[in-house]
Amino acid sequence: MKEEKPNSQVDIRKLSLDELQKVRVSLINDISGVEQLYASLKFGQSRLMHAREGLNTLLSQDLDSPEAYTKNEALLPLTSSLYAYGRIPEIRHVTVDVGAKYFIRMKPERALKFYDSRTQDLHEELLKLVQAIQRKSKELQTIEIVMSQKASVGQSTD
Numbered sequence: 001m002k003e004e005k006p007n008s009q010v011d012i013r014k015l016s017l018d019e020l021q022k023v024r025v026s027l028i029n030d031i032s033g034v035e036q037l038y039a040s041l042k043f044g045q046s047r048l049m050h051a052r053e054g055l056n057t058l059l060s061q062d063l064d065s066p067e068a069y070t071k072n073e074a075l076l077p078l079t080s081s082l083y084a085y086g087r088i089p090e091i092r093h094v095t096v097d098v099g100a101k102y103f104i105r106m107k108p109e110r111a112l113k114f115y116d117s118r119t120q121d122l123h124e125e126l127l128k129l130v131q132a133i134q135r136k137s138k139e140l141q142t143i144e145i146v147m148s149q150k151a152s153v154g155q156s157t158d
Contacts, residue, residue: 013146017147024143027136027140028140031133031140034132038133041122044122045122045123051115052119056112058091059091073085073086073087074088076088093106096114
């Protein structure tokens, strides 16, 4: 049976400049990946907030008024860059994209709760990513300081 070692840490001062450079490149790649994920989640969060704003606009109308369904024209998306004017026939239910190309018909109040919940979940994930970026940036800064110290020691011995 293999014996598992607890998280072992390496003293970076004992690494060579080449090894430090590899760690540095790895950290830069990690930070870049986390930043890309952050940007994707931030974009998703803004889309959810935009959808919520649209739903609030729709709900601001008097649902019992016969004009609520025919009074205002809206720009309806046909594609991501093509829109057409149209009227929404019924606003007592909306169809919500819940992810992975699944759509659920629900009452607007439930849709608002869904958007609030998803926005809050994304906010929490974004905070975790910010912490990860800060932690990795600090590690990168430490590596660069050690590299600088090693380089200056190497130059003084020549």
